Amino acid sequence: MSGNSEPLSPRAKLAVTAGRAAAAVSRVAGRGSGSVIGGRVALRFDPDLLARLARHLDVVLVSATNGKTTTTRLLAEALRANGQVVSNALGANMPAGITSALAGGSEARYGVIEVDEKYLAGVARDVSPKAIALLNLSRDQLDRAAETRMLAEKWREGLAGVDAIVIANADDPLIVWAASSSPTVVWVAAGQEWKDDAWSCPSCGGVLQRPSEDWYCAECGFRRPTPTWALSGDHVVDPYGVAWPIHLQLPGRANKSNAAVSAAAAAAFGVDPKVALERMYKVQAVAGRYDVVTYQDRQLRLLLAKNPAGWLETFSLIDQPPTPVILSVNARGADGTDTSWLWDVDYTRLAGHPILVIGDRKMDLAVRLEVAGLQFMVCADLDEAVRSAPPGRIESIANYTAFQDLRRKVGN
Amino acid sequence: MNESSLRLVWVYPDLLSTYGDQGNALVVERRALQRRVPVSRVDVRSDQQIPTSGDIYLIGGGEDRPQRLAAERLRRDGGLNRAVANGAIVFSVCAGYQILGHEFVNDLGRPEPGLGLLDVVSVRGEGERCVGDVLADIDPQLGLPPLTGFENHQGVTHLGPAARPLARLRVGKGNGTGDGTEGAFNDTVFGTYMHGPVMARNPHIADLMIKLALDVNALPPVDDQWYDALRAERIAAAVQPA
Numbered sequence: 122m123s124g125n126s127e128p129l130s131p132r133a134k135l136a137v138t139a140g141r142a143a144a145a146v147s148r149v150a151g152r153g154s155g156s157v158i159g160g161r162v163a164l165r166f167d168p169d170l171l172a173r174l175a176r177h178l179d180v181v182l183v184s185a186t187n188g189k190t191t192t193t194r195l196l197a198e199a200l201r202a203n204g205q206v207v208s209n210a211l212g213a214n215m216p217a218g219i220t221s222a223l224a225g226g227s228e229a230r231y232g233v234i235e236v237d238e239k240y241l242a243g244v245a246r247d248v249s250p251k252a253i254a255l256l257n258l259s260r261d262q263l264d265r266a267a268e269t270r271m272l273a274e275k276w277r278e279g280l281a282g283v284d285a286i287v288i289a290n291a292d293d294p295l296i297v298w299a300a301s302s303s304p305t306v307v308w309v310a311a312g313q314e315w316k317d318d319a320w321s322c323p324s325c326g327g328v329l330q331r332p333s334e335d336w337y338c339a340e341c342g343f344r345r346p347t348p349t350w351a352l353s354g355d356h357v358v359d360p361y362g363v364a365w366p367i368h369l370q371l372p373g374r375a376n377k378s379n380a381a382v383s384a385a386a387a388a389a390f391g392v393d394p395k396v397a398l399e400r401m402y403k404v405q406a407v408a409g410r411y412d413v414v415t416y417q418d419r420q421l422r423l424l425l426a427k428n429p430a431g432w433l434e435t436f437s438l439i440d441q442p443p444t445p446v447i448l449s450v451n452a453r454g455a456d457g458t459d460t461s462w463l464w465d466v467d468y469t470r471l472a473g474h475p476i477l478v479i480g481d482r483k484m485d486l487a488v489r490l491e492v493a494g495l496q497f498m499v500c501a502d503l504d505e506a507v508r509s510a511p512p513g514r515i516e517s518i519a520n521y522t523a524f525q526d527l528r529r530k531v532g533n
Numbered sequence: 534m535n536e537s538s539l540r541l542v543w544v545y546p547d548l549l550s551t552y553g554d555q556g557n558a559l560v561v562e563r564r565a566l567q568r569r570v571p572v573s574r575v576d577v578r579s580d581q582q583i584p585t586s587g588d589i590y591l592i593g594g595g596e597d598r599p600q601r602l603a604a605e606r607l608r609r610d611g612g613l614n615r616a617v618a619n620g621a622i623v624f625s626v627c628a629g630y631q632i633l634g635h636e637f638v639n640d641l642g643r644p645e646p647g648l649g650l651l652d653v654v655s656v657r658g659e660g661e662r663c664v665g666d667v668l669a670d671i672d673p674q675l676g677l678p679p680l681t682g683f684e685n686h687q688g689v690t691h692l693g694p695a696a697r698p699l700a701r702l703r704v705g706k707g708n709g710t711g712d713g714t715e716g717a718f719n720d721t722v723f724g725t726y727m728h729g730p731v732m733a734r735n736p737h738i739a740d741l742m743i744k745l746a747l748d749v750n751a752l753p754p755v756d757d758q759w760y761d762a763l764r765a766e767r768i769a770a771a772v773q774p775a
Contacts, residue, residue: 260551268596320547320578326602328547328580458664459685461728464556484763488733491759492556492563 129173136167137174137224157213160221171216174223175248178207178232181386182248182285184241184276185256186269187431189214191371191407192256192379193235198404199387199397204230212408215240216247231390238272242279253280253303254288254386256311256379258295259318259430260465262457269318273299288386290378291348294336298323301346309385310334310351311378314437315430317465352381357394359384365394368402371411373438409528416531417504418512421447423533425524427456429465435518442473445510447503449480449519449527456521460485468493474516477506480523503530539565539746541574542587544613548579548603549629552685554593556730557624561589561739567755570747579603583612588746589622592629594686594728597640600628604645607632617650622721622745624738626731627686630716630724631655634690650722652693658709662687666771667705667727669715672697677741679703680715681734681767682727690726692717699725704771721745734767736760 129137140163163170181200183193190212197208207226209219214235223232236244238258245253255276258269276299280287289300291308295318300306319336322329327340337344349360356364357380367380380401387397406412410425424439426432439446452458460482468490476497478486483499490497500506507515519527527533543558558574565572577583579602583590590613595603607613617623623633631637634653639645663684671677680700689709692698699716700707707715707726716725725731732739740752 268598270596270598317546317550321599321602326598328578459552459683459728461553461556461683461685461730464553464559464730464733465550484759484766485733487759488763489556492559492733494563 132167133170133173136163136170140164140221140224157215157218157221160213160217160219160224163224164217164220171220171223171244172247172249174220175232175250178223178229179390180232180234180248180250181252181254181390182234182236182241182245182250183254183256184236184238186238186259186261186428187434188256188375188379189235191376191404191410192254192383193233194404194407195380195383195401196254196386197231197233198400199383199392200231200233200390202387202392202396202400203390206231206233208233209235216244219244242275245279245283245285250283250285252286252288252386252389253283254382255296255300256290256382257293257313257315257430258299259315259428260462261428269295270321270323273323276300277302286389288382288389290382291346292334292336294319294329294343294345295323297346298343306346307350307385307389308346308348309382310348311381312352312374313378313430314374314433317429350381350385352378357381357384357398359388359394363394365398367398370402370405371407373434375434375438409524409533412533414531414533417507419507419510420514421507421517421531422514423524423527423531424516424518425521426518427521429462432466432518436467436470439474439516439518440514443475444513445475445477445515446471447477447479447506447510447515447517448486449478449503449517449523450483450486451481451520451523451526452485453481453522456523463489468495471495475510477509479503479506480519480526503527538571538573539589539743540587541572542584542590543574543576544583544590544592544629545579545603545606546576546593548599549593549595551596551599552594552627552728553730554591554626557591557593557626557732557739560730560732560736561591561742564736564739564755565743568743568752570743579606583607583610583616585612585616585619585621587616587621589624589742590616592623592625592632594627594629596628600632600637601639601641601645603628604632604637604639604647607648608646614648614650617722620721622742623650623723624742625722625724626728627688627726630726631688631690633722633724635693637688651717651719651724652695653690653717653724654693655688655690658687658689663706663709663726665705666767666774667707667715668703668768668771669700669705669707670703671700672718675718675741677735677737679768680725680727680731681764681771682725682729682731684726685728686726688726690717690724695719699723729767733760734764
């Protein structure tokens with residue numbers, strides 16, 4: 122099953138060529154990497170191209186609300202121990218972007234593919250993956266009303282007929298509900314700080330009981346499955362009870378969790394956890410996330426937090442006070458236009474940090490912080506915020522388009 | 534006023550807290566404390582009994598299935614109706630607003646009985662989801678400045694004769710009936726489709742709830758500069774969308 126054992130059909134070749142041409146035009150026109158437009162053009166020439174490209178690869182899909190881009194990178198790095206990998210490493214995670222990424226790796230043995238939550242079932246049907254890694258599900262982009270539990274339900278239905286090993290987080294009840302229709306599941310105790318989207322039993326609607334790390338429904342018996350892999354502090358514990366140290370350049374508990382799931386997924390392809398985890402150390406900034414850039418004599422760490430669960434994990438990895446924190450929130454299309462979610466984030470966790478507020482929706486943040494009883498300063502833009510902090514480290518946390526704005530501004 | 538204590542009850546955050554609904558509780562709490570009114574807040578999960586001794590009850594928004602579960606459990610519990618009979622104040626948003634009415638359409642597409650605390654009946658809208666900034670004039674009887682909020686729903690709520698519209702729309706869909714109304718109230722029971730959360734955008738509504746609960750006509754002023762800035766920005770955005 123390794124490499125291209127059979128050549129692509131003339132039609133598929135034509136589609137790949139047309140897609141590359143469109144991508145090149147897009148790049149020349151200064152419209153980004155062109156991977157999405159290239160994939161779109163290629164799919165128009167050959168609608169089955171994604172399935173055809175995937176046929177030559179051992180594919181693993183990665184999906185979640187948070188952490189899917191990073192996990193895709195970690196897992197790709199781990200699998201490189203065994204052979205070439207093709208991956209949509211830049212986060213173009215819908216069918217066009219995935220097609221484009223796969224078309225670029227004709228010599229590869231593995232395809233490590235990040236998939237947008239809404240497309241997971243469809244992509245899984247198309248590419249017949251060997252494995253699927255599922256990390257977490259929580260509220261995101263409220264105005265699109267993608268009810269989190271409904272998404273879990275769709276995954277459950279879509280994955281029921283897919284013959285893949287599913288590597289799933291046992292600590293997220295919605296993930297467990299989504300994954301447990303699959304015939305082969307490897308459960309990983311990967312943890313989850315955010316719990317407010319899973320107080321209701323996904324099966325019967327009863328109230329979930331959550332004593333310490335465990336969870337169960339007292340009404341229907343749906344409960345946390347026994348994990349075979351676990352994240353335990355700074356270690357991944359494998360099915361034999363051996364604890365392997367995690368060494369990452371990426372900060373935070375959430376990335377250790379991503380590493381644990383990646384190690385379990387890599388093991389499904391025969392990569393030893395020791396080797397897998399050692400290779401993961403290579404992964405640095407992912408699409409600018411966690412990058413530290415020098416800007417106006419300050420060291421800005423760029424942190425992306427798109428939704429309440431993401432903010433919670435981010436607060437747990439920032440430097441202690443008095444490190445200043447810049448917060449930037451937008452509410453453009455890609456962010457979701459309903460800013461109510463700001464009130465699900467516990468900003469009191471920032472007490473003691475000087476807080477500088479920017480972004481399109483800085484007034485919403487200002488009221489949020491005022492009600493949280495915090496001291497803060499509203500600034501006109503990034504430059505004013507940076508100047509208001511002493512030279513040294515600054516943590517900057519931004520949601521999706523605000524993060525892009527930030528990267529552009531600091532030349533990242 | 535120092536002797537008074539405000540008992541704030543947040544109803545079913547496990548089911549009805551999809552749209553930052555904790556915000557309304559936080560704003561009421563904060564603005565009461567700023568007036569040196571001690572607050573005791575109780576968050577009641579849907580497997581717990583609703584206390585009947587609260588002064589202000591807040592019910593938030595949620596998706597279709599949790600809404601049905603909440604209605605079933607609230608009907609079985611009966612505590613909220615008893616509290617209102619004792620004069621308690623209820624402020625409800627979106628899915629919670631529909632639950633306070635006589636009936637709404639549940640996730641199975643069937644009529645689901647509500648609590649009958651507001652003379653309204655809700656159905657599911659046929660058109661597109663209502664999403665966007667809203668601007669409306671609140672019933673003059675309540676003496677409040679204009680209502681600003683963010684709507685994000687597909688419900689249509691018809692008001693009966695015993696319910697007054699909370700506000701008249703300048704921009705937005707509100708109750709979705711096309712008659713220019715948004716929300717409803719009757720005596721001490723209030724309902725709205727507005728997110729934001731609504732009290733963060735309209736702190737005077739939080740103050741009104743506190744005044745009703747304490748039975749006072751006025752509260753000492755507090756610094757509203759950030760609320761005012763947010764209101765001005767969102768009102769401008771509603772009138773002239775980007």
